[in-house]
Amino acid sequence: MEHASEMAVLLDDTGLHTFTGGRPATSEQLRDRYTRQVVGRSSDGSQRWHNWVVRERVSGVALGFVQATIVQQDGKSVAEVAWVIGTAHQGRGYAREAAMVMVAWLRQHGVEVVIAHVHPQHEASMAVARVVGLSPTGKVEDGEVRWEG
Numbered sequence: 001m002e003h004a005s006e007m008a009v010l011l012d013d014t015g016l017h018t019f020t021g022g023r024p025a026t027s028e029q030l031r032d033r034y035t036r037q038v039v040g041r042s043s044d045g046s047q048r049w050h051n052w053v054v055r056e057r058v059s060g061v062a063l064g065f066v067q068a069t070i071v072q073q074d075g076k077s078v079a080e081v082a083w084v085i086g087t088a089h090q091g092r093g094y095a096r097e098a099a100m101v102m103v104a105w106l107r108q109h110g111v112e113v114v115i116a117h118v119h120p121q122h123e124a125s126m127a128v129a130r131v132v133g134l135s136p137t138g139k140v141e142d143g144e145v146r147w148e149g
Contacts, residue, residue, distance in 0.1 A: 003053050004031035006062050010086040019119035019144075047071050050106075054085065054098040063089040066102045070111060078113040079106050083128060095128045103132040117144035 008027035017023055025033065034051075041048050048070040054063045064085035071078055081102060085095045103114055116134055118125045126136075126147075134147035 003062065004028075004034055007053065007065070010062050010064065011084070013087050015087050016084060019122045019125070050102075052098075052102065054083075054094060056089075056094075062086075063094050064098070066098045068102060068106055068111075070106070073113075076112045077110050078115065079111045080115045080117075081106070082116065083125070090124065095124070096131050099128050099132050114149050116147045117141060118147055119143065120145050 005027050008025065008030050011030070012024045014023060037049050037051050040050070049067070050070070051065060051067045053065050055061060056063055064083065066081070066083045068079040068081045071080075081099070083095045083099045083102075085098075106114060114132070114134060116125075116129050118129055118136075120140075120143075129136075129147040132149070134149040137146045137148050139146040
């Protein structure tokens with residue numbers, strides 16, 4: 001919630017929606033979203049939510065975010081993950097590093113299957129998915145390829 005204003009400025013970039021669609025959220029919309037997410041789970045308890053702001057180590061400046069939604073499926077702990085780095089900070093390895101840390105944390109906390117949905121033309125996100133151990137499955141959902149590992 002306290003990150004909403006800072007993140008709204010960072011994420012106010014239509015370029016970030018090239019592959020995902022939609023448009024940038026306002027500070028108020030982000031505040032509402034973060035208020036719901038900070039609870040850490042869905043109202044029925046079937047999903048656990050983890051959301052982290054990615055920050056530059058030295059300056060503390062927000063660079064983007066990573067997130068995971070964890071569910072139980074067929075007796076396994078499954079996480080759907082995503083990463084977003086602000087346009088001005090892309091191409092420097094921040095998404096790769098943040099996604100690697102997130103996936104390692106998820107594995108340490110019992111997640112057995114990690115899934116990401118990546119647009120088939122988003123080369124940078126495909127590279128991040130590969131480095132965290134995911135592979136394309138050939139399944140396409142809403143125009144995005146399901147990657148799994």
